[in-house]
Amino acid sequence: MKPRSLMFTLYGEYIQHYGGEIWVGSLIQLMNQFGVSESSVRGAILRMVQSHLLQVRKIGNKSYYSVTPQGGRRVDDGVKRVYAAPSQTWDGEWRILMYSFPEEKRDLRNEIRKELNWTGFGMISNSTWVSPNPLEKQVLDMITTYKIEDYTMLFSSSTIVSHDDQSVIDKGWDLGKIADEYGIFIDKYSPKFDELREKALNNSLTDLECYIERTQIVHEYRKFLFQDPGFPRDLLPKNWPGMKARELFWNIHQLVSIPAVRFFESVFEPAPDKEIQPERHKAINPFQEVYV
Template identity: 60%
Template sequence: MRPRSLMFTLYGDYIQYYGEEIWIGSLIRLMGEFGISEQSVRGATMRMVNQDLLKVRRIGNKSYYSLTDKGKRNIEDGVRRVYSIKNHKWDRLWRVLTYSIPEEKRELRTQIRKELTWLGFGLISNSTWISPNPLEEKVMDMVREYHLEPYVFFFQTDSIVSHENEDIITRGWDLEKIENEYKQFIQYCEARYEEIKQAIYSGTLSNRECFKERTILVHEYRKFLFKDPGFPLDLLPQKWSGIKARELFWKIHQLVSNGAVQFFEECYQPAPDNEVLPNREGAINPFLGINVHV
């Protein structure tokens, strides 16, 4: 696991429910469970501070890290997409974004590509991205955040004259590759589900192991947010493996959540002036309070 990616998982799955702030010592202990050194944790936190994703405050000789507004937006969007149920029908509209960003702003161009990929857009031709999902608000937030108004055009269309919808999908996304990766995830989860279930029933699965299982599960499932565009059901292939993968994710998550949260609480140390009551129910079951897309 890369430190920054793991840190996003920890903030989204645990820390946000405990006052949104954590002592660096607790973070070092938690991330050490996955073989990440203290030096790597400290380096990752400072880079995230420099990128305006984290902010730090010091009390005595201790440092406490919390998310900035920018960091919170990233976390909230990721959590919502991991835990929400997507079974909406297509409104028959394509969202199309084109841009022409000067070469001297190529770093900005690279960042916009990452943002569009994260949102589930597919690249159908040079600098032309498309999605069937209602992402107008998120795209316009991105345009305003990066001051892209001079460089982009963003519009809707209910008809693409030159190509059938199937052609557009084939051009923009490799659904066969995503399907195969879901099958690998399912194969792993099916085996782990039976093993974990037996270990829990026999009382041999520790809280520490529950924490590692849940964190790895969420960490691995989050990767599909960069691959699966989250199509409406109308556009998905029959027997789409993403549906079964989500069901298995939920099953394992619920098995290990109670023990995982208990281990987190053993490691977590709040700031002495943090009077926010932890939302333990939310930490155990992040599915609560998540909007369901119908």
């Protein structure tokens, strides 16, 4: 696990439901369970602070970290996309973002490309990205966050004159490759689910084991946010394996969630000047809380 990606998983799955801020010592202990050394954790934190994704508060000789508005938007978008059920029907509208950055802003342009890819947009030319999903608010928030109003323009259209909708999909995404990746996920986690269910029946699952399993499967499933655009079902091929992968993810997540949260609570240390009212029910069952 890359430390930065693991940190996003921890903030989305656990920390945000406990006030959104955590002592660095707790964060180190949580990440140590996945073989991430203290020096690697601190290095990742420093880079994320420099990238304006994390911010720090000092209280005495202790440091407490929370996500910035920019980092928080990434966490919130990730949580919503991981746990949201796909829409059944497409509204017939394409959302089209065009941009033009001067060469001296190429680093910013590359960052915007990563953001669009993360959000589920597909690139149909070097400066034109499209999505069939209602992502206007997320894109406008991104434009405001990065202050790129002068370099971008967002459209929506229900008509493409030169091509049909399937041609746009084929140009912007490789659904065959995504389906193959879902197949790998299913092959890996189907026997894992059987193993965990057997242990649960025998009452031999530990809180630490559940924390590791839950965090790992969320971490693995989050990777699809960079690949799968989350199309409405009527734009997907028949027997789309993403549906089976999602059900498998849900089953494992629910099996291990309560003990996983217990382990997190045993390690978590908030700032002493904050009165934390944990949203424990959301940490245990984000499927129900985020999207009913």
